[in-house]
Amino acid sequence: MKADPISELRVDVWLWAARFFKTRSLAKQAIDGGKIDVNDAGCKPAKMLHAGDRLRISRGEERLEVEVLLLSDRRGPASAAQGLYCETEVSRMAREAAREQRQLIGMSGPIKRPDKHARRQLRRMKDSR
Template sequence: MTETASLTAVRADVWLWAARFFKTRSLAKQAIDGGKIAVNDAGCKPAKTVHAGDMIRITRGEERLEVEVLALSEQRGPASVAQLLYRETEASRAARDAAREQRRLIGAAGPLRRPDKQERRELRRLKDSG
């Protein structure tokens, strides 16, 4: 991992890749170009420089994260090291937990599927009797 003291700024796409938010730098660039990343509540381009103390808002599918940049790196390291590069805000963590719980409750109803033969016969009996 590159020394954090020697770095004062890193490209946004490189930092997102090094912090393991995206598997490849190309995917990080696509997310930035697609408007899924905001640095300090402003739009972002892949070459925008990220500094320690910046706030980054990341949208990946249904997941929304807001993180503070703690350290900079141009190299992708192990996940344990990558987690030291940022800190997720409490509001972001609470919102993600609430969304996860909401998805779990919606999913508890079970997947929608067509009734099997036995269920079709039972439905037919219910409809004929009513």
């Protein structure tokens, strides 16, 4: 017996099911914090989402613009979650450019403390002044 397709769904539930956030609580916090826009307007967690809506999602330094293709209130595997939305080409290109820019300026990883060898070099430089 097949279930009827969902015609509308809460934004926070869809974000959780599409694996943008690990929990519904985190999705709700992002919405309340203004990190999610639906159709170029702010929203509340209980706003009803329909197929064809556009979402702007901000997670840390990552900015995504996606179009809702399907609605699901169940969290499945990542491969199924990717079928719920389609990222716009402009968003994909902007995200790639931002990633390349971060790599160029050396922000690709966390700043690490100098190791033993680097600390010795720093001491030698300071002592030689």
